[in-house]
Amino acid sequence: MAVTVEVPTVLRGLTEGQREVEGRGADLAAVIADIDVRHCGFSQRITDQAGLRKFVNVYLNDEDVRFLDGLRTSVADGDVVTILPAVAGG
Amino acid sequence: MRFGSLLRSVGNTPLVGLPHLSPTPDVRLWAKLEDRNPTGSVKDRPALAMIEQAESRGDLEPGDTILEPTSGNTGISLAMAAKLKGYHLVAVMPENTSRERTELLTMWGAQIIYSSPVGGSNEAVRLAKELAAQRPHWVMLYQYGNYANSRSHYEGTGPELLADLPEITHFVAGLGTTGTLMGAGRYLKEHKPGVRIVAAEPRYGELVYGLRNLDEGFVPELYDPDVLDSRVSVGPGDAIRRTRELLEGEGIFAGISTGAILHAALIVARRAIRAGESADIAFIVCDGGWKYLSTGAYTGTVEAAAEALEGQVWA
16 A cells, blocks of 8 residues: 655655655554655654654544544555644634 | 623524535535624634633733733634723734734734744744743733633533534534634533534644644643544645635635635535435534635635645634
8 A cells, every 4th residue: 555645844854855755554553664664763753652642643634543543544545644743723 | 682792792603504515405514603703703702701710710900911822813802802801912923824813903902922933823822931931910811721711612602502403413613722622522522422523623834833843742731632533634725615615605704714614514524425324514614704805815716825825824
């Protein structure tokens, strides 16, 4: 399964400045691990032992994965994963 | 309807059906017109509630200065209430918001301290906390962690929705301070088992997310993910497209964040149709479109209008 991962500005130091990288795997955890092979440190910036880091939001096709199956959310070919820092409004 | 003063007229807003945008006779959309509040936004509810809570606790006396980080609407509501009640307001607002927000704040007598455009509202929150530490006599109401914010929706928006739409199956609102969703969402979950609470979160341009470490993100203290069933990120293109559809199809002239919420509501509607379920989906119209005319959101192509919002805190 090849998915497109949109990389936030703060993580582009790990992706040679690329805004998007491709990852492969059956679920989100596998995709992140796959990207980490080529862009070392990627996984650690997004996840910790407990799962997704508190101030990181990850969306699969615009839906927050915390309300799907978190890192175990299945992905399919052509899906788009977006990673963003948590921000406020109001 | 008769009220003793403008402040007492906050809330009890109309809920209107959307016969043209509702996708089928069994999957219906309902818009709660929060633009009918005194300053034209849903924020009149939490702003008034926070001020009156502070008054009842003895934290605010006439002549005092209120400090608040805001991307605009809460500031405008606080400015109006502060003016009527005899307080000063200092609003800390990101520089990259619409021109009208500055004009309205100034008109109601607020002083504005701009925070850096890099980092959006997170930066306004950080700067306001810094100012509060330097000036302990200023009263920061702090909408992101003040339970009077969500309580105004638990006691107002939620019960109003259930009274007007007892058959409600979904509630969709914007996620900023999280106050609307936490308050109304919690009320609905307690009183209408099975109701689904859906958040529409604006997705801004890169500038707004800042260049800091991911660990310096911000989640409002009010936020409790257990209240939500789903959270959808909506970019400016979809938000503008839906804002225009709401105007075209139903005649409702709303702000851009409402377009983002309608987008999420239509996703919910599509899923209900696919599942063969009927649905009554209520969503919040946060404010009217007046404050966003200068952004170009209502004219030209959607692409150009979305482009113009790049780098802006548009919700």
